[in-house]
Amino acid sequence: MSIQFIEVSKAFGSFQALKSLNLTIDKGEFLAILGPSGCGKTTLLRLLAGFEQPSTGEIYMNQTLVAKPGYSLPPEKRRIGMVFQAFALWPHMNVAEHVRFPIRHHKETPSHIRKNEQHRIASVLQMVGLPEHGSRMPHELSGGQKQRVAIARAIAAEPSILLMDEPLSSLDAMLRMDMRREIQSVHRQTGTAVVYVTHDQGEALAMADRIVVMKDGNIEQVGTPQDIYLRPQTEFVAKFVSKANLIRGRWHNDTFVPAGSDGTVQWSGSRVASYFKSRGLYPARPDQLLLGPPNQTSIQGKVMNVQFQGKEFIYHIRCEDGQWEICSPLHFQLNDKVSIQLAAGEQHLKYNHIGVFT
Ligand code: ATP
Numbered sequence: 319m320s321i322q323f324i325e326v327s328k329a330f331g332s333f334q335a336l337k338s339l340n341l342t343i344d345k346g347e348f349l350a351i352l353g354p355s356g357c358g359k360t361t362l363l364r365l366l367a368g369f370e371q372p373s374t375g376e377i378y379m380n381q382t383l384v385a386k387p388g389y390s391l392p393p394e395k396r397r398i399g400m401v402f403q404a405f406a407l408w409p410h411m412n413v414a415e416h417v418r419f420p421i422r423h424h425k426e427t428p429s430h431i432r433k434n435e436q437h438r439i440a441s442v443l444q445m446v447g448l449p450e451h452g453s454r455m456p457h458e459l460s461g462g463q464k465q466r467v468a469i470a471r472a473i474a475a476e477p478s479i480l481l482m483d484e485p486l487s488s489l490d491a492m493l494r495m496d497m498r499r500e501i502q503s504v505h506r507q508t509g510t511a512v513v514y515v516t517h518d519q520g521e522a523l524a525m526a527d528r529i530v531v532m533k534d535g536n537i538e539q540v541g542t543p544q545d546i547y548l549r550p551q552t553e554f555v556a557k558f559v560s561k562a563n564l565i566r567g568r569w570h571n572d573t574f575v576p577a578g579s580d581g582t583v584q585w586s587g588s589r590v591a592s593y594f595k596s597r598g599l600y601p602a603r604p605d606q607l608l609l610g611p612p613n614q615t616s617i618q619g620k621v622m623n624v625q626f627q628g629k630e631f632i633y634h635i636r637c638e639d640g641q642w643e644i645c646s647p648l649h650f651q652l653n654d655k656v657s658i659q660l661a662a663g664e665q666h667l668k669y670n671h672i673g674v675f676t
Contacts, residue, residue: 326375399472
């Protein structure tokens with residue numbers, strides 16, 4: 319199913335939770351809605367589900383109008399599956415009964431699924447990795463297993479779109495990584511479009527085909543994970559998604575002279591967005607800056623904080639321009655003097671001819 323938001327806004331009283339939003343969601347794509355708390359992510363999802371009506375604008379599903387001010391196609395007619403942060407399982411129903419429920423009760427369940435109910439339950443439980451768990455009750459399941467049941471229930475009636483609102487945030491870190499793979503696998507197997515709300519940039523970058531970055535009810539940037547990470551178009555995206563340091567200085571076409579240097583240091587930046595150039599800024603991710611022993615030809619700084627991360631250290635370095643976050647495999651001590659350079663090649667993630675990282 320393809321979806322279009324045209325000039326959609328949503329107000330709660332005098333508060334504008336969404337401001338004139340335009341967005342297309344393609345058939346079968348995995349779209350992440352990424353942004354900090356309160357930016358309007360859940361409101362967007364609720365509009366899509368049919369729980370809220372837009373204050374202005376129109377929403378189309380497969381070119382059919384489903385919502386405008388004063389009109390909203392009810393949720394049960396939209397063929398959507400939903401998974402929330404809280405698993406919301408029914409304590410008196412076993413796993414198979416959870417999956418059976420939408421098959422029997424959703425008005426829009428396709429007839430081939432209704433007729434082969436047992437087969438559908440088995441195949442959905444297989445898909446989420448719980449083939450032997452049909453007779454278990456919710457209290458007999460781990461957190462990860464409960465979330466798998468919630469996903470199985472959401473996809474049971476073959477929805478055209480799967481809406482997920484922070485589905486992993488109540489799981490521990492290890493389990494979240496496993497569940498990312500599970501959700502990717504369910505998406506591949508079902509081919510259903512997924513709209514995935516999260517405030518975790520790692521999750522969005524890891525799983526999505528495209529990411530919509532939101533702030534204060536507006537869309538800041540839409541793009542592939544690589545676009546968003548490597549080519550942020552605004553200060554907010556650069557900081558929120560890739561923790562970039564916004565370094566002040568002067569631009570001469572594609573060459574940047576950082577303010578903290580004596581003018582001899584020059585960084586190349588042909589792919590830096592004009593947004594930053596016009597503001598005299600260079601967005602440098604922590605991994606784009608290289609630390610070394612002090613020298614005369616780079617920016618000089620001092621180590622203010624060190625955190626060991628396993629394969630590298632994360633440093634806070636004070637230099638003339640302010641404090642920058644830089645990661646490095648080299649080990650420096652607190653208060654060490656260091657030099658800072660831009661990594662060669664501007665970004666050391668490069669694409670091969672099919673657009674994959676090399
Ligand atoms: P979080 O990540 O914390 O869930 P979010 O990005 O999903 O945040 P929304 O839940 O969409 O944010 O809320 C956006 C804004 O709209 C918030 O400021 C919220 O307080 C406000 N809001 C949401 N629902 C209502 C409502 N029913 N009445 C009044 N204000 C609301």
